[in-house]
Amino acid sequence: MYSQVIDEQPVSSDELNAQEALFQEKIDNDIKIEPRDWMPDGYRKTLIRQISQHAHSEIVGMLPEGKWLTRAPSLTRKSILLAKVQDEGGHGLYLYSAAETLGVTRDEMYLALHSGKAKYSSIFNYPTLTWADIGVIGWLVDGAAIMNQVPLQRCSYGPYARAMVRICKEESFHQRQGFEMLITLCKGKPVQKAMAQDALNRWWWPSLMMFGPPDADSVHSAQSMRWKIKMNGNDELRQKFVDVCVPQAELLGLTIPDNKIIWNEEWQQHDFGEVNWDEFYNVLKGNGVCNRERLKARVDAWEDGAWVRDAAKAYAVKRQRSSSL
Amino acid sequence: MSEWPLWEVFIRSQHGLAHRHVGSLHAPTSEMAVCNARDVYTRRNEGVSIWVVKSADISASEPNNKDMLFEPSHDKIFRHPTFYDLPDDVDYM
Numbered sequence: 001m002y003s004q005v006i007d008e009q010p011v012s013s014d015e016l017n018a019q020e021a022l023f024q025e026k027i028d029n030d031i032k033i034e035p036r037d038w039m040p041d042g043y044r045k046t047l048i049r050q051i052s053q054h055a056h057s058e059i060v061g062m063l064p065e066g067k068w069l070t071r072a073p074s075l076t077r078k079s080i081l082l083a084k085v086q087d088e089g090g091h092g093l094y095l096y097s098a099a100e101t102l103g104v105t106r107d108e109m110y111l112a113l114h115s116g117k118a119k120y121s122s123i124f125n126y127p128t129l130t131w132a133d134i135g136v137i138g139w140l141v142d143g144a145a146i147m148n149q150v151p152l153q154r155c156s157y158g159p160y161a162r163a164m165v166r167i168c169k170e171e172s173f174h175q176r177q178g179f180e181m182l183i184t185l186c187k188g189k190p191v192q193k194a195m196a197q198d199a200l201n202r203w204w205w206p207s208l209m210m211f212g213p214p215d216a217d218s219v220h221s222a223q224s225m226r227w228k229i230k231m232n233g234n235d236e237l238r239q240k241f242v243d244v245c246v247p248q249a250e251l252l253g254l255t256i257p258d259n260k261i262i263w264n265e266e267w268q269q270h271d272f273g274e275v276n277w278d279e280f281y282n283v284l285k286g287n288g289v290c291n292r293e294r295l296k297a298r299v300d301a302w303e304d305g306a307w308v309r310d311a312a313k314a315y316a317v318k319r320q321r322s323s324s325l
Numbered sequence: 326m327s328e329w330p331l332w333e334v335f336i337r338s339q340h341g342l343a344h345r346h347v348g349s350l351h352a353p354t355s356e357m358a359v360c361n362a363r364d365v366y367t368r369r370n371e372g373v374s375i376w377v378v379k380s381a382d383i384s385a386s387e388p389n390n391k392d393m394l395f396e397p398s399h400d401k402i403f404r405h406p407t408f409y410d411l412p413d414d415v416d417y418m
């Protein structure tokens with residue numbers, strides 16, 4: 001019912017302006033926009049891009065962790081990681097469904113991802129070298145994702161907001177299992193603690209990049225905030241993240257790899273060093289360590305699964321035939 | 326590529342409650358849709374029963390007709406119990 005066909009009737013610009021004003025008024029009054037409601041083209045397009053990118057990130061995000069499923073050090077850790085990775089697959093599905101209510105098809109979104117046209121979060125183009133990476137990913141990567149996603153539960157588009165509610169409920173376990181694993185490692189042998197420190201060293205800066213470029217360089221921010229599909233500035237969330245992580249790192253006895261981190265009494269927040277934005281843009285352009293590997297794994301999984309989809313469809317056709325006899 | 330049909334998923338969260346729309350998914354048959362719904366929407370005891378309905382089979386009211394459909398009930402405040410002022414000493418009502 002949601003993949004609606006919109007009859008495009010030519011409207012005068014006055015009429016359009018009136019419609020847009022009404023639309024903005026709804027948003028200002030926190031009235032949710034639902035799939036079949038009128039919405040400006042720009043709103044629809046921006047949302048499709050944003051939600052599908054988010055969905056792609058969940059799906060590609062399964063890959064760096066998936067590699068460690070068969071290498072988990074105990075059956076419990078393996079079950080936990082399996083459950084987390086399965087959740088991420090579910091998150092991808094909730095989000096693809098939300099995007100589909102805007103009139104884009106699942107196949108169009110897959111095609112955009114598989115052809116390299118669509119983006120996903122830069123963080124998943126970094127390699128997971130040791131088991132400690134899995135702990136740090138839960139702590140920092142899921143932690144950063146939560147910080148981004150919690151405010152989106154209040155965003156203006158109903159299906160997106162509702163998907164975010166489900167996702168946020170599930171994310172908390174992801175972060176806690178990661179942090180608990182790090183506590184265990186940091187209480188272990190010196191080599192285990194060193195492994196945790198090494199993972200933190202490699203994941204810290206890419207995690208800060210997850211919040212996106214500085215607000216001053218962020219192209220679509222102002223309009224998206226007016227539409228309430230972006231609820232906070234990138235820098236504001238990044239700051240919050242740093243402030244939350246500093247005491248957590250201390251608790252673990254690990255050192256954040258930034259010697260500029262210092263408490264600023266006047267601002268009541270931490271000062272911290274400059275993110276290497278050249279690296280961020282470079283990874284986004286496709287030149288990260290794992291960009292090619294990730295995309296290939298995703299495309300291979302889709303293509304290798306083709307016979308299963310075909311078989312299921314053939315079965316559905318056969319069943320339909322026999323029931324219509 | 327040609328997609329499997331889209332299904333809307335409804336879940337009864339507890340005995341005694343109504344099924345509630347939770348989202349949608351693609352599946353080739355209704356049985357597969359129920360299986361997928363179990364995996365996607367009930368990983369943490371969210372439900373005791375699942376319904377799936379082909380999205381294409383749902384008819385919905387037009388958002389543009391909202392006023393026409395729902396306005397007539399706005400001014401019938403006498404349909405609500407609070408419309409009636411009763412003396413304080415009337416009990417059990």
Ligand SMILES: [Fe+2]
Nearest residue numbers: 058087088091
């Ligand atoms: Fe997720």
Ligand SMILES: [Fe+2]
Nearest residue numbers: 088142171174
């Ligand atoms: Fe997660």
